[in-house]
Amino acid sequence: MTEALEAMKALIEEIKTHNYQYYTLDQPSISDADYDKLYDRLVALEKETGTVLPESPTLRVGDQLLSGFDPHKHRSRLWSLDKAQNHEDLLAWHTRASKLVNDYNAQHPESPLPPLSFVIELKFDGLTLNLTYEHGKLVQAATRGNGVVGEGILAQVKTIRSIPLTIPYTEGILEIQGEGIMNLSVLDKYNETAAEPLKNARNAAAGALRNLNPKVTAERKLSAFFYNIGYTDGLTFANHQEMVEFLRANRFKVSPYVQFYDSIEAVAQELDNVASMRNTFDFLIDGLVVKITDMRTRQVLGYTDKFPRWAVAFKFEAEEALTRLLSVSWEVGRTGKITPVAKVEPVDIAGVTVQNCTLNNIGDIERKNLKHALGSEVLIRRSNDVIPEILGKATEEQDGQEIIYPTQCPSCGSPLELKGAHLFCYNRLECRPQLIGRITHFASRDAMDIDTFSIMTAEQLYQELGVRDPADLYDLTFDDLIKLDRFGEKKANKLLAAFEKSKQCDLASFLFALGIPNTGKTTTKVLADHYRDLHKLMQATPEELVLLHDIGDIVAESIVSFFRDPVMQRSIERLLQAGVQPVSEEAPAVVDTDNPFFGKTIVLTGTLSSMSREECGKKLEAMGAKITGSVSKKTDIVIAGESAGSKLTKAQDLGIRVIDDEQELLQLLGEA
Known part of the structure; x- marks a missing residue:
């Protein structure tokens, strides 16, 4: 038995080495036939001994069906990235970072931060992964989730052969962040024999990693790239270069493209170079990520409510393609508005197969010369993750069939009314999409914030319990809910408690x-x-x-x-x-009319570090200010935080006073 276990350990180490060479370095060190012999020998020994060692590569087949995903709280938050849509946005990000560094250095001349330098990395279009290693062993893997809590998908991630189950670093706990992807060449090969071909690599990877059957994940032959260490309990790095070398030394697959630059001008030039070659990679990317390399600078710059101040995502410009307009359907919204949705001949844009496109209303159809476009070629555009839109006909000729505008609601059959450029169904009592949409909106986070409620819940309550109005929700009982499909005792009680909690609003x-x-x-x-x-x-x-x-x-x-x-x-x-x-909160009894904000119309834009925009708005209103959402000639002041965009630009164009120094804002609020 001891000899067999020793033989198994030796085989595991040998197979691990070959896996690293093949899946991580893309440098095969053995033929497929010889690899299969090693693997088959290990399987035979495991069967003979009845033992499977924890590090065995045979555990990657994913043959155990899971009952559900368990929530996993990340040790370190996974942040979103602020976006730069063009070079101006990139330079604005650089200007803000430079100002913060200069301010810090002026206050800490004895230990100044170094001049800014940058790293450019690919922004992979897959599913974010957060791996936890304890003393060198992979003990958990999770999706990003909301950045604080994700879903545990360890069994699925173990099927990815480029991810090490153990690493040389064994001194503590690490959280390693990366992206699970499906290579385009793997997708093509998979689709050659698939009963149901996969539409695109991103959805294929995300769907596989969130599949309760890890065997499905294993069949997709996914890969993963890693680019960040989000948490350690003692390990430190001076800069990004050191962190990348640590990842490589511990056998993680690092992006084939990681470039370092000393000036933002060089960064901007390289971004254009990479954008022009985005379709040459064997995986999907939807942009690039620019980060400041020095770790102490990152710590000093810190984070806004949503983003790190030391990194920004440079999103690629929208891509366009020609296709054929096949049909137009009409969907009913919660307000009764009828929205046209175009179905087009499937076309691939940046690895995503597009079949449905946005058409806003009848006016949009007329303006884009699409009234007689059925069957004709049209130009469509997809921008980042936004639903594609039709830009217009490819030619000016009236060579297609006519789009017929409906006169009756496609859901309930009621007569439609034209109001401006929009069609409306005013049957509020019997039109199913309106009722379900209204109930879903009522329960949403910015409204009554009814926890666990979703459109699927609304549809189920409508169908099975006759819920037709938001008020019906508060008439539901435990006996009503417990008899529903997918409603157990815990879920029913949780929803009823959420209804009760929402009453205080x-x-x-x-x-x-x-x-x-x-x-x-x-x-x-x-x-x-x-x-x-x-x-x-x-x-x-x-x-x-x-x-x-x-x-x-x-x-x-x-x-x-x-x-x-x-x-x-x-x-x-x-x-x-x-x-x-x-x-409603009681209005303040006395307002100091001499304060600098009394009677002023103010617009808040961007992100503040010392408070949320909502909190700032409440303080300003308590001082007698009026808070509005858009900049106009009537606006007196624009308060601009991090990542302020078009509202700030418009304020500058109109010569409106701008407060973009948060210390000045705090002083005016009387808090500094």
């Missing part, structure tokens, strides 16, 4: 949840802050409403019409009877 969120046409979060906040009572608002006239900031005639009429609708009145009445209690 602020007035602005409640108004947003109602889905008043032509109003968003900003407008409902204005209404809540002004009226501070639901019934007072319900009695408001258009003449009163237009006096409020940012509310014009159309919005005022929408609000009044909504509250005069007997259907909406009955729904609100039932919600209040069910115990929903929308409340």
Whole structure:
């Protein structure tokens, strides 16, 4: 037995070496036939001894079906990246970083940060992975999730042969971050014999890694690249170069493209070079990532609420392609608006197969010369992860069949009405998509924030329990829910508790949840802050409403019409009877009219480091300011945080005062 175990250990080490050479370095060191002999010998010994060692490559086949994914809390948060769409955005990011470094050096002349230098890496288009190694052994693998908690997918990740199950570094705990991908050549080979060909490499990788059957993952023959160490319990690096060398030394597959530069000008030039060769790689990329190399500088610059200040993603420009317009269908939204969706002949853009495209409304169809375009060639564009849009006909000729605009709702058959460039179905009582959409919106995070609720839940409650109105949610009982498919005792109780919790809500969120046409979060906040009572608002006239900031005639009429609708009145009445209690914060009793923000119209843009924009807005409102969402000639001040974009540009063009120094802002707020 001892001899057999020793033989198995030797075979495992030999196979591990060959796997590293083949899957990580792309440098095969043995023929496939000889590799198969080693592997078969190991399988035979495992069968003979009845023992499978923890590091055995036979564990990578993924033959154990899982019942579900367990949540995994990352030791270190996985951050999103701020985006630069062009060179101006890149230089703006560089300017902000340089200012922060210069400010720090002025305050710490005894230990200044070094001049900025940069690394460029490929931005892989796959599924983010976070691997946990304890004392050299892979003990967990997780998806990114929300950046704090992901899903444990260790069994799936173990099927990826380029990922080491053990590493030479054994002194502590590491979290290694990377991207799970499917090579394009592997996708092509897979599709040659697949019963159901995969559409694109990104979805193939993401779908495989989130499949409860790891055997499916193994069949996809995925790979993975690694680029960051998010957590260590003692290991440190002086710069990015040292971290990359550590990854390589520990047998992780590192991107074939990692370039270092000392100037942002050189970075900008190289970004264009790589963009021109993006389709030469054997995997999908959707951009590049630029990072500051010095680790101490990264620590000093830190993070905003969402992004590291020391890195930015440079997104590739939209790609365009010619295809044929096959048909146009009409979808019903929660407000009754009918939206056309175009189906086109499948076309590949940057590795993604496009079949459906956005068409906004009848006006969009007319403007783009698409009225007689069925069967004709059209130009489409896909920008990053945005749903592709049709730009227009490829020719000016009227050589296609006519797109027929519907006169009846495609869902309920009710007559449609044309309002501006949009068609509407006004059957609010019986039109299924409207009712499901309204219920889903009501429960959403920015509205009533009903935990665990989704559109699938809304559809199930509509279909099986006759839920037709948000107020119906509060009539549901445990006995109603427990009999539903996929509803166990725990899920039913959790949803009922979420309903109960949502009853205590602020007035602005409640108004947003109602889905008043032509109003968003900003407008409902204005209404809540002004009226501070639901019934007072319900009695408001258009003449009163237009006096409020940012509310014009159309919005005022929408609000009044909504509250005069007997259907909406009955729904609100039932919600209040069910115990929903929308409340508004009391207005401050005394406002110092001499403060610098009193009576000013202010727009907040970008990200603040000392507080959220919402928190800042509340402080400004308490000082008598009016917060709006768009810049106009009536705007007095624009407060610009990190990554401020078009609003800042417009303010500068109009000569509006801009506060872009957060220390100055804090002083004006009386907090510095």
